[in-house]
Amino acid sequence: MTNAILELKEFTVRDAIFAIGTNATDCHPLIGVYMLEAHARGTKLIVADPRRTELAKHADIWLRHRPGTDVALLNGMMHVILTESLMDRDFIAARTENFDALRETVLAYPPERASAITHVPADKIAAAARMFARAENAATYYTMGITQHVTGVDNVLSVSNLALLTGNLGKPKAGVNPLRGQNNVQGACDMGALPNVFPAYQPVTDDKIREKFEKAWGVPLSGKPGLTIPDVLHGLEHGSVKALFIFGENPMRSDPDINHVKHCMENVDFSPLKEARFIVVQDLFLTETAEIADVVLPGASFAEKDGTFSNTERRVQRVRQAVAPVGKPDWLILTELMRAMGTKADYAGPEAVFDEMRTLAPSYAGISYARLEQGGIPWPCPNESHPGTPILHVGKCNRGPGLFCAVDFKPPAENPDESYPLILTTGRVAAHYHTGTMTRRCWGLDAAHPEESLEIHPEDAARLGIAHDDPIRVTTRRGTLTTKANVTTRVPVGTTFISFHFSETPGNILTNSAADPISKTPEYKVCAVRVERARA
């Protein structure tokens, strides 16, 4: 997020919130609640979502666009802003680059054309554009509904174009705010759990940076960017990757097209050496992924260890041990393993690890456990007297002037056809988290939402002879599963929805692994599906 969560408390009648591709009330309930409270105080609320989420129910304007048409929708809104001269000319002149290219592209998307692509009435697109542009401050929030598309990067660029066009960057109650779906996605990225960067986004290809880390760690380091998750799976399938260490993840449920994931992981190398792949899983439970591992290490839950998480607003906060670990604290496992592999790794505890990290990660340099006792600190925090940075891009964008990146609409990778006539989109429910390994084992949460169901519109259901709660078979080109029908107008005609929390009916057996060419984020949000009544 460029801005802070609690800013939502300060929105007034003159401000606007634009929530696109984010089911915040289910996935980030506190943020969703703050949005609704702002709306109750008179803040304008614009929601773009194919599903009638709780947020959509309360919105001033709800844009129910077809899954995967975000670029057309946003370009349509920008068209209205340009032709009605609602843009922020001063901001564009002083703080941005490449405006002409944007204008040229966007002018090809009059609301009528955007409407034809998105199925949102043209006047609604125009009304949303006016509401957004006329607000004193307008903040955009998005989640995976924007990123999990083959055009995920284009979608993000479009969101950012809209913010730049209206001068909504680098000030309070504005900005481009991705809501992180997991407690420490932000932190895992910050810590360099990415193939191209060391901690704090320092490129592995930069010789100077590499030298710094080589000196600190006392070994020569590779300057060749590593493999992303889909590349690793591909490597396992084709034999170039022989070993995989999976730390607290369950790709056999969380990754798209899990039949294919399984095939990759179980792939046996039939070379003369007869060498199989080697998989290590460190987790709390014997997950579907752990079941096929060669070594399983029992880790510790958040309540059984010390450390820090960095939340979606970049705020670093303490995690503290409350009970004795059932397994072993993961930091301890990793240091013991490093020693078993012949490296010196004597850390007195997580604080010592944190202190080593912050000498190497400039944005964390000023954060210490002692300071965190007074509460969380948002990075960048370059030194111990720095208060932290709740809003990014104040005065200028980090990369200098804000760059408009004009993008054209491209359709999703897989579209409905005769054999697979409906769209399937995926997401979460409030009670559960990711592949459910934790929440499905919580008494209240599992009882409140004990099983999967497929949301399907009454018209589609009627045509298929399906009644509410009927057993149904859901099939895509990748796989099939049996679940219950949830006949509801929460989804539009032609679109169905399933979660991925239930290991007995894993939604990701259906999803498409086609991914954005740059971010490599798979298109979980759109694929083509066939639904039939299953014989009970």
Add this chain to the structure above:
Amino acid sequence: MESVVTTCPYCGCGCSFTLNVEGGEIVSAVPQVDNVVNLGRLCLKGRFGFDFVHHKDRLRTPLVRRNGTLEEATWDEAYGVIAERFADIRKKHGPDAIAAFSSARCTNEENYLLQKLMRAVVGTNNIDHCARL
């Protein structure tokens, strides 16, 4: 009863709460009031999502696959198998034949250690996590 202030393990909001512990078992989670995220509130996962910690299915000892089945092993055995296989693969195929998926659910310290393990000990940048998923 002991009380420990900590951070929620679920979504990216990062709410903080107090875990109340009795006889080694977490009995409740109560939101912190004086912070800058949740102001005395918690969603259902934060408030009622702690009992998995005590679930009977929790893994207690390392497991190592022997003759096709996962069997209980000591920590040293498990570390030994990993170190040996990694060294072997590294020798035959180079460090880039080894990869790791880190965790968006684990701590910063643990993510730092795993990327260090991959980069400094194994010698590859093949480290990623499920930010995209």
Add this chain to the structure above:
Amino acid sequence: MNMSTFVVANPRKCIACKSCEIACAVAHLKTTVATAGAVDAPFQPRLCLVQTPLAAMPVQCRQCEDAPCAAICPARAITRRDGAVVVDTDRCFGCKSCMLACPFGAMDMAAAGGEAPDAAAPAKARTVAHKCDLCAGRPGGPACVEACPALAFVVVRPDELQKTVADRRRAAAMPPA
């Protein structure tokens, strides 16, 4: 006048998360949550989230002054105690008349003793009337109110209700500005 207190949610605030249902079920457990999970205790909240295309809100007992459920009960199992309408589960024989009588659908049936789980018991448990008891005896007051992240509930106390009504009457009497 002797009016009762009741709890009601505001559909303009509710995010349909069911935290209130879980809070209610947990508040009435006689064990810890982890134990309930270990013995697979039945989940028996005393309020129920209802979703419509326009909004969502949980429905629970209004603690009616002249409760239709109590009036119809042939066992006289439903009485008013400390301002709450309560079921004496020992007297209840599960005829379900109260379910039919309640105009809000707030009355439910559940396994007696399901909240003091004992792995062997639920199979044999009697089914009895089950409703909101305003969390009688709970130190923090109504658990649903405490757990709602959207602060969607109002505890309507007789004095406040009278004040609200008085305010509205005053507002209604004021000529529009």
